[in-house]
Amino acid sequence: MRSFENGTSLAIKLSNWSQLGKFFTxxxxxxIRELIDGTIHCKPGAAEIFVQDIYTMLTNRRIKHIQDEEIDFTDRIYQDKLPMVARSTASRAIKSNIKLTEVMVEPNIQKNRQKVNAIINMHMQRRLLEREQDPGRFSIQKTLGERAIRRPSMMAPSISTTNIQREKSIPVPSIASTEIRGKMGVHFKTIQVKQAERCPFDVN
Structure with missing residues (x-):
């Protein structure tokens, strides 16, 4: 115990956990490394699960879980217990779920950006769920498609195009036939048209 130092700074924490790492070896x-990192950075629920995990490994006994809900090392459970008006905004969620010590230990911009994107996605999903649970609070109106009355289709059975073609293709007797003209009593008279006489003098 003399090799451990009392303190809450990041350097002291890393030194003490390196001593614990030798003991574990x-x-x-x-x-689990995630439990160690969560405990170092004071993640919600990480220390409790870590103690439970160490107790199980040292005694080979199974104990009742301290928390029945799934832990993701965020303040999700705490936020769900709050009323909607008291829940964190997106910027506050980032500050609450990413500790400064995490950035100091892992200054990789790409990894920290992935953590920020994951927190924002979680925050947006919670907001969408809140809108679905209480649409009146957000003044959400139904779209035109949602307000439309759905009725069963009353379309008539389709008529085959072949039947229409057959009806249209009924043979019509030709009037040019002399036999049919005689039976129908249709007679044509030849009309003679006289052409106008040309002017004998030139207009120009």
């Missing part, structure tokens, strides 16, 4: 214990 001698005892052939393999705790």
């Amino acid at each position: 001698k005892r052939n214990l393999k705790p």
Whole structure:
């Protein structure tokens, strides 16, 4: 115990956990690294689960879970218990779920950006769920498609185009036939048209 230092700074924490890492290696214990990092950075629920995991490894006994809900090392459970008006905004959610010590230990911009995007996605999903649960609070109106009355289709059975073609293709007797003209009593008279006489003098 003399090798451990009292303090809450990041350097002291890393030094103490390196001592614990040597102890775990001698005892052939393999705790989950995410639990260690969550405990170092004071993630919600990480320390409780870590103690439970170490107790199970040292005693080979199974104990009742401290928290029945799934832990993701965020303040999601705490936020769900708050009323909607008191829940965090997107910027506040980033500040609450990403500790400064995480950035100091892992200054990789790409990894930190992935963490920020994951927190924003979680925040947006919570907001969408809130809108679905209480649409009146957000003054959400139904779209025209949602307000439309759905009725069964009353379309008549389609008529085959072949039947229409057959009806249109009824043979019509030709009037040019002399036999049919005689039976129908149709007679044509030849009309003679006289052409106008040309002017004998030139207009120009």
